[in-house]
Amino acid sequence: MYEKNGEKYYVVDAHVHIWDGRESNLKNVHGKQFIDCFYDYHKNLSPEEVVWDYDTYTYYGGQRLMKDLFEEGYVDHAIFQATLLSDFYKTGFGQTEEAFGLATEHPDKLTYNHAYDPRYGEAGLEQLRRDADRMQLKGVKLYTAEWHGDSRGYKLDDPWSRCYLEECLKLGITNIHVHKGPTIRPLDRDAFDVADIDKVATDYLDLNFIVEHVGLPRLEDFCWIATQESNVYGGLAVAIPFIHTRPRYFAQIIGELLYWIGEDKIFFASDYALWTPKWLVEKFVDFQIPADMTEYAPITTDQKKKILGLNAAAMYDLDVPADLRLPTVAGDAGVEVAAGARS
């Protein structure tokens, strides 16, 4: 919980990791380049006083996570998003068992989302059933552009992917987080293309599709489909740190999102440990659209409360203390968007 000027905010960090990018876990040069790339993101977009040294960044473990999120970071609940990258790291990049263990230990504070890859066909489907049972999954995180053997990635509307989505429905895994953002290794097609989400969102209305990184670097395509689909949401991971280095650009992003998809469908996320939530929460609560950007309305306190936590809490059925709720229901997926476009 974060409190400022008498206002209290329930905070859900909708995208966090425990990763291991240490040299001992690297399978090849790609693993090294990948963690180096993340470190550049971290250095480039964090305030100087919260930049970690490289060794801390490559591995920080569960204890540090608990401290950074819950003791210092104002977070009430956080959601692990799996990032496997098994072709780059010996035990994977995201440490799934460690994260799952921590979530089991602190069910009030942490939710564990797993991953699957539809290119494993029937065997992967069976694995998904076992994982859902063992991990009590509510959500998964998918990397459609992940490199796998000769495959350059997959589309959510590929036949096997549809089988997996249907299985998710049966298993009660309703929250499908999709990484559309920094590339893994796509080739001739545009890895950030979000058109596949459009198709499956229409066909699977009982699933929620959360587009991570709000489609950046294809914000416009994401906004366009999200206005047409009632079950498409945007996660602010990677977009929100611009609040520090490029506040006017962040104002444009959040202004466009509020216009196109509305205040009920945007989720706060730090992408920890890319960035720590403490400064992001503080700056977001203090943030306002610059006065000369008259094309956007000022952001209200209620909108900030929804984005910072109430929307994700509604999606994940989290128990928000009565004094942190809003009089109206946040995260109302039934709201037809785009809010601005149709007003």
Place this chain on the structure above:
Amino acid sequence: MTAVATSLVDEVLAALATVMDPELDEPITELGFVRSIRLDDTGVTVHLRLPTSFCSPNFAYLMASDAQDALRRVEGLGRIVVQLDDHHDSEKINAGLVADAGYVGTFGVEADTSLDELRSIFLRKAHTAAMERSAARLLRDTDLTVDDLHLITLAQLPEGRTKEALLRRRVAIGLGVDPGEPVVVDEYGGPLEPSAVPLRLRFAKAVRISIEGNSHFCRGLLATRYADAEPGGMSTRVTNLRSTS
């Protein structure tokens, strides 16, 4: 350096300045992607760099091969070598450039079509953003409102960089540049119903913000990666070893 040699360096720089990052719609020379240029009596070697190792290999390939093509249009350069540094596909791309293998030849089984379609998507986005800049300027500087915009033609745009940029991008996607052509058009350059103009512009604005934002991000990441780590930082290192005669 003689006058002739200096001008050759200028010609190389001018050629490289025609190479655009397809996604950011800016020249690679302005983005800091040209790391070094080395001229000697046998030819020229140009090293390119990108903001992270994980920049899309297809875009990386496009820029490197475009640079090679641009240099081939400069007379008297000799042997042309373009190398992409520090990318996860550097080895593959550089070998493909040396062999002049083309995109499909470079990536083999990983690539099944040429990059023309991808390139075309981003040229259209660049046009959409340029169109929005022109329209937004009219709305800001004149008494026109968004309801008038469907009537506005290229002739009514004030001369200057914004208009030039729009015309250049219209040419790139095969649209006409006659003064009577409408400014605000649909994704394929066709005319719009007046009622469709406001939403089209709103979307065009999101496209512009997206492109500009990516540019902020890439510039920042490039600086994080190279500015402190290298002597010369973000500038292009030029070495001219051509003999004076």
